[in-house]
Amino acid sequence: MLHRIPTVMAQENHVIEKRTNISLKYGAHRLGKRTDKAMETWRNYGLGQFIHWGVYSIPGGYWNGKYYLGAAEWIRSWKEVPNKAYDTLYKKFNPKNFDAMTWAKKAQNMGVKYVIITTKHHDGFCMWPSKYTNYSIANTPYKKDVIEALVNAYNQVGIDVYLYFSIIDWKHKGYRSSLKNDQDRKAYEKFKQFTKNQLVELLKRYPSTKGLWFDGTWDDAWKEQAAFVDSLGTELRTLVPGLIIGSRFRPDDLGNRHFDANGNMMGDYEQGWERKLPKSIEDVHGNDWDCVMTIPENQWGYHSDWRGHIKTVNELIEMMVKSVSLDGNFVLNFGPNSMGVIRPEETKIASEIGKWMRVNNQAIYNCGYLNWEKQDWGYYTTSRKTNEKYMVVFNLPVSRMLKVRTPNRVSLSNAYFNDTQKQELTIEKIRNNEYYIHLPKDMDSDTPFVIVINDSISKTDSENYQKAKI
Numbered sequence: 001m002l003h004r005i006p007t008v009m010a011q012e013n014h015v016i017e018k019r020t021n022i023s024l025k026y027g028a029h030r031l032g033k034r035t036d037k038a039m040e041t042w043r044n045y046g047l048g049q050f051i052h053w054g055v056y057s058i059p060g061g062y063w064n065g066k067y068y069l070g071a072a073e074w075i076r077s078w079k080e081v082p083n084k085a086y087d088t089l090y091k092k093f094n095p096k097n098f099d100a101m102t103w104a105k106k107a108q109n110m111g112v113k114y115v116i117i118t119t120k121h122h123d124g125f126c127m128w129p130s131k132y133t134n135y136s137i138a139n140t141p142y143k144k145d146v147i148e149a150l151v152n153a154y155n156q157v158g159i160d161v162y163l164y165f166s167i168i169d170w171k172h173k174g175y176r177s178s179l180k181n182d183q184d185r186k187a188y189e190k191f192k193q194f195t196k197n198q199l200v201e202l203l204k205r206y207p208s209t210k211g212l213w214f215d216g217t218w219d220d221a222w223k224e225q226a227a228f229v230d231s232l233g234t235e236l237r238t239l240v241p242g243l244i245i246g247s248r249f250r251p252d253d254l255g256n257r258h259f260d261a262n263g264n265m266m267g268d269y270e271q272g273w274e275r276k277l278p279k280s281i282e283d284v285h286g287n288d289w290d291c292v293m294t295i296p297e298n299q300w301g302y303h304s305d306w307r308g309h310i311k312t313v314n315e316l317i318e319m320m321v322k323s324v325s326l327d328g329n330f331v332l333n334f335g336p337n338s339m340g341v342i343r344p345e346e347t348k349i350a351s352e353i354g355k356w357m358r359v360n361n362q363a364i365y366n367c368g369y370l371n372w373e374k375q376d377w378g379y380y381t382t383s384r385k386t387n388e389k390y391m392v393v394f395n396l397p398v399s400r401m402l403k404v405r406t407p408n409r410v411s412l413s414n415a416y417f418n419d420t421q422k423q424e425l426t427i428e429k430i431r432n433n434e435y436y437i438h439l440p441k442d443m444d445s446d447t448p449f450v451i452v453i454n455d456s457i458s459k460t461d462s463e464n465y466q467k468a469k470i
């Protein structure tokens with residue numbers, strides 16, 4: 001536990017932040033990134049998959065023929081939906097076409113390195129046969145444990161599994177969003193024990209789990225539980241060494257989430273980037289982070305009728321590249337239907353991303369931020385393992401010339417396409433630390449492409465032969 005927190009702290013060289021020094025018992029337990037092997041693996045995934053699957057896939061965004069505009073997995077909270085009717089939907093849950101290996105292979109083909117699977121969403125329905133509730137897959141016509149099937153299938157194809165768990169549980173009798181009196185507190189104590197039992201149960205049943213992805217921790221009731229949540233976290237970490245838990249789990253002594261009262265992140269990585277991306281490296285404060293993204297604007301569970309803007313493959317690839325270029329992981333959501341089938345739109349996107357990844361994954365896996373000035377053509381990434389540098393180009397200039405500005409004492413020595421031909425490109429030096437890479441004049445591309453660049457570092461400043469006198 002940290003008691004002394006420096007007021008000025010440097011993280012990753014590029015962020016200097018002023019922090020306060022409020023004494024906290026349940027604030028951040030560590031400053032800066034976790035450096036162990038498990039976290040290093042997490043940091044280098046680059047691309048992940050999110051799966052939202054539950055009984056909400058049965059209504060699929062419609063109730064009695066009426067279209068629900070919100071996120072499909074929230075339909076129970078809609079005034080048109082009687083809770084009782086929703087809470088008996090599980091009696092019809094029978095995903096006869098579910099085949100965990102089909103999903104795992106699609107994910108593998110897409111280039112995914114880890115998956116986050118909903119074990120229980122806000123509706124409280126458990127996708128594993130929990131011994132602490134009857135509201136689970138065990139009591140559906142399907143009966144079989146889908147979490148076990150998914151963990152096994154994904155692990156078999158080499159994809160790490162993380163379990164999503166919602167603290168909000170609309171079904172449990174003891175659940176409260178706020179604690180207004182002693183009765184509420186008494187009920188909530190039972191809920192806390194239930195939550196703890198389920199989490200321990202999950203990690204014992206699926207010991208290959210690499211981490212827990214918490215959600216629904218914004219309730220006032222949960223924000224009052226700093227001591228309980230802290231000790232629960234400690235217990236869970238003893239069950240799975242190296243377990244990874246993001247910043248959505250623990251509140252601090254004062255009820256702050258994600259960042260404690262001193263501005264220090266609580267958890268192993270920042271979980272605040274949902275359906276949005278940081279603009280620059282300063283926004284991530286030297287922390288690990290993930291971005292979880294939907295394909296339509298805001299649909300996680302299966303909605304049979306997607307409306308509004310549906311993101312294109314190039315848009316999603318750009319989000320992934322941007323995430324990696326700013327030291328984050330990009331996690332794309334899938335919402336399979338009630339028969340256990342991943343919809344065709346998602347299947348197509350997964351296979352097209354996979355096609356791109358097969359050619360360009362070296363600019364994604366094991367890669368992160370490169371401190372070179374960003375240019376309008378796209379993003380730089382660099383390999384944490386080999387230090388190789390990449391330019392991922394999204395905007396092709398009409399001049400077919402890509403500007404590169406190198407840091408002081410760094411000069412650009414060569415550049416080539418990373419495809420099979422490895423065609424070398426002409427480099428024109430404009431002045432010190434400023435270059436144009438010339439693309440073939442007739443070049444056209446409707447997909448982003450990657451250029452590998454090599455640089456050299458000189459010990460002394462090169463002469464500033466073109467510096468103007470002003």
Ligand code: FHN
Pocket residue numbers: 071073074215216274292300
């Ligand atoms: O309310 C949920 C939502 O349904 C979905 O699960 C997302 C995924 O990050 N999390 C919550 C909102 O933050």
